[in-house]
Amino acid sequence: xxxxxxxxxxxxxxxxxxxxxxxxxxxxxxxxxxxxxxxxxxxxxxxxxxxxxxxxxxxxxxxxxxxxxxxxxxxxxxxxxxxxxxxxxxxxxxxxxxxxxxxxxxxxxxxxxxxxxxxxxxxxxxxxxxxxxxxxxxxxxxxxxxxxxxxxxxxxxxxxxxxxxxxxxxxxxxxxxxxxxxxxxxxxxxxxxxxxxxxxxxxxxxxxxxxxxxxxxxxxxxxxxxxxxxxxxxxxxxxxxxxxxxxxxxxxxxxxxxxxxxxxxxxxxxxxxxxxxxxxxxxxxxxxxxxxxxx
Amino acid sequence: xxxxxxxxxxxxxxxxxxxxxxxxxxxxxxxxxxxxxxxxxxxxxxxxxxxxxxxxxxxxxxxxxxxxxxxxxxxxxxxxxxxxxxxxxxxxxxxxxxxxxxxxxxxxxxxxxxxxxxxxxxxxxxxxxxxxxxxxxxxxxxxxxxxxxxxxxxxxxxxxxxxxxxxxxxxxxxxxxxxxxxxxxxxxxxxxxxxxxxxxxxxxxxxxxxxxxxxxxxxxxxxxxxxxxxxxxxxxxxxxxxxxxxxxxxxxxxxxxxxxxxxxxxxxxxxxxxxxxxxxxxxxxxxxxxxxxxxxxxxxxxxxxxxxxxxxxxxxxxx
Numbered sequence: 059x060x061x062x063x064x065x066x067x068x069x070x071x072x073x074x075x076x077x078x079x080x081x082x083x084x085x086x087x088x089x090x091x092x093x094x095x096x097x098x099x100x101x102x103x104x105x106x107x108x109x110x111x112x113x114x115x116x117x118x119x120x121x122x123x124x125x126x127x128x129x130x131x132x133x134x135x136x137x138x139x140x141x142x143x144x145x146x147x148x149x150x151x152x153x154x155x156x157x158x159x160x161x162x163x164x165x166x167x168x169x170x171x172x173x174x175x176x177x178x179x180x181x182x183x184x185x186x187x188x189x190x191x192x193x194x195x196x197x198x199x200x201x202x203x204x205x206x207x208x209x210x211x212x213x214x215x216x217x218x219x220x221x222x223x224x225x226x227x228x229x230x231x232x233x234x235x236x237x238x239x240x241x242x243x244x245x246x247x248x249x250x251x252x253x254x255x256x257x258x259x260x261x262x263x264x265x266x267x268x269x270x271x272x273x274x275x276x277x278x279x280x281x282x283x284x285x286x287x288x289x290x291x292x293x294x295x296x297x298x299x300x301x302x303x304x305x306x307x308x309x310x311x312x313x314x315x316x317x318x319x320x321x322x323x324x325x326x327x328x329x330x331x332x333x334x335x336x337x338x339x340x341x342x343x344x345x346x347x348x349x350x351x352x353x
Numbered sequence: 354x355x356x357x358x359x360x361x362x363x364x365x366x367x368x369x370x371x372x373x374x375x376x377x378x379x380x381x382x383x384x385x386x387x388x389x390x391x392x393x394x395x396x397x398x399x400x401x402x403x404x405x406x407x408x409x410x411x412x413x414x415x416x417x418x419x420x421x422x423x424x425x426x427x428x429x430x431x432x433x434x435x436x437x438x439x440x441x442x443x444x445x446x447x448x449x450x451x452x453x454x455x456x457x458x459x460x461x462x463x464x465x466x467x468x469x470x471x472x473x474x475x476x477x478x479x480x481x482x483x484x485x486x487x488x489x490x491x492x493x494x495x496x497x498x499x500x501x502x503x504x505x506x507x508x509x510x511x512x513x514x515x516x517x518x519x520x521x522x523x524x525x526x527x528x529x530x531x532x533x534x535x536x537x538x539x540x541x542x543x544x545x546x547x548x549x550x551x552x553x554x555x556x557x558x559x560x561x562x563x564x565x566x567x568x569x570x571x572x573x574x575x576x577x578x579x580x581x582x583x584x585x586x587x588x589x590x591x592x593x594x595x596x597x598x599x600x601x602x603x604x605x606x607x608x609x610x611x612x613x614x615x616x617x618x619x620x621x622x623x624x625x626x627x628x629x630x631x632x633x634x635x636x637x638x639x640x641x642x643x644x645x646x647x648x649x650x651x652x653x654x655x656x657x658x659x660x661x662x663x664x665x666x667x668x669x670x671x672x
Binding site: 067069071086087090102104163164166175179194283289294317318325336339343 | 389390391392393394396397399400401403404406407408409410411412414415418472473474475476477478479480483484485486487488489490491493494495496497498499501502503505506507511512513515518521522547555561564566567569570573579582583586587604607608610611614615629630633634637638643646647650651653654657658661
């Protein structure tokens with residue numbers, strides 16, 4: 059129950075345990091717990107139950123707190139009319155591929171930049187980090203033009219999953235996270251592996267990667283949720299109804315579909331990321347904060 | 354997100370030379386050196402190709418495109434024509450006005466609130482994990498899902514909407530939300546803050562946990578109250594992260610796009626929602642004016658870069 063972090067914060071423990079401080083502390087805690095539940099969980103509750111209401115019930119005033127006659131019809135309609143199974147599969151496929159490409163190529167690049175350090179490595183790292191400064195919206199048009207006619211190769215990537223997978227690799231933030239983590243791995247381990255005659259690939263596979271599970275977990279979660287949440291880029295490069303992602307598919311249908319069905323579809327689209335979050339919340343939290351950089 | 358980097362700075366180890374050419378094999382031949390470098394670049398090549406095609410090349414291409422015009426497959430240099438056309442568009446100034454308004458509102462709401470929430474959460478000894486999960490949960494929703502929730506249920510202009518029913522229950526005046534040009538921006542900022550504040554809260558929490566407890570103790574012994582402790586200990590100790598997050602947030606919010614697209618069908622009542630990012634999309638993919646859109650992108654880049662430069666100068670001068 060009590061989670062005593064042991065460190066001193068703004069207000070001392072002693073002050074919070076005594077008389078007035080104790081009362082204020084518990085009152086404030088109760089207010090915050092209730093308030094946050096209402097603010098952050100309330101809308102989600104409204105969303106899930108609202109989509110269970112009939113068109114009539116959702117329009118009534120005052121609105122009902124519980125659906126009077128819960129009907130799963132909206133969810134069934136959303137699933138069937140929007141072809142959600144296909145949309146979810148597409149999104150999953152893009153996310154899994156982006157994850158795979160990033161894990162292989164970004165890890166290899168971060169390993170080279172951190173441990174192998176070839177000539178011009180720092181220049182390449184600098185150029186990669188420079189892309190963090192470029193706002194995504196600025197690049198959207200030239201990126202689109204590039205994808206419809208890839209320079210040199212003259213390939214059109216529209217409606218091809220590579221249009222999502224390959225740009226996902228150009229993620230300087232993830233490379234940076236990985237490199238920082240690899241930097242913290244002692245050089246002696248590398249030297250020892252070298253003495254034993256291990257090749258760089260072998261060292262990466264048998265020494266670096268097993269030590270880097272926490273950061274690989276964080277990067278994986280970032281990679282998957284980024285694809286799942288992305289909207290404009292998949293909307294542009296996956297124009298066909300068969301290749302759409304779930305967010306884009308729901309948007310495309312939102313005009314001519316009853317709003318309860320749209321919300322039901324939105325609920326279904328959100329379930330996978332919420333589940334990922336609830337399972338991996340510890341990794342996500344630590345990845346966002348300090349944990350990802352601990353050795 | 355970039356804060357992770359700041360939080361970890363102190364753990365940055367020294368950079369001894371690469372172990373490969375070092376150690377007992379110091380007397381490396383030229384051939385060996387070349388081979389080591391080739392191996393290194395072989396590991397890099399995949400990512401470098403992706404950066405080349407999808408980041409570096411488009412960056413240059415965007416600038417080049419903004420000075421060209423492609424008609425019926427023929428590309429010609431047109432000087433500043435695209436810029437002139439884009440600036441002459443009556444939506445141009447509206448979009449910039451809206452974008453600045455959104456950014457400032459989002460800063461007022463989305464910047465102070467997460468910091469205060471983090472300070473509050475950091476004081477609690479109970480329910481910490483639960484509260485953190487709650488705050489971060491909306492960040493994990495696909496933005497389209499969250500915005501449909503706001504559009505259809507929260508911002509229903511009738512009395513059946515979530516916000517209007519709450520306002521009514523509290524005997525406050527209800528609002529037309531997205532139907533009213535005055536409320537469009539605040540409504541979009543509320544939705545955007547709800548969706549995005551979790552990340553900032555967690556980053557601030559991590560920063561707060563790094564403040565040495567002795568500082569608070571010393572301040573308390575000197576008779577400093579809670580507010581003075583926040584002002585003279587908490588804020589100075591987290592200044593770096595406060596400064597960095599403000600900048601990241603401004604750059605991110607100035608590119609807002611999906612909020613007007615879904616909540617306001619793009620432009621909103623009386624053009625009250627049009628953003629610069631939406632205008633780029635509109636020009637490029639509806640009016641079939643990719644060159645004009647590229648020019649607008651370059652203008653946006655210049656504005657954001659100029660802003661960042663001024664900001665970095667101002668915030669470093671205070672030191």
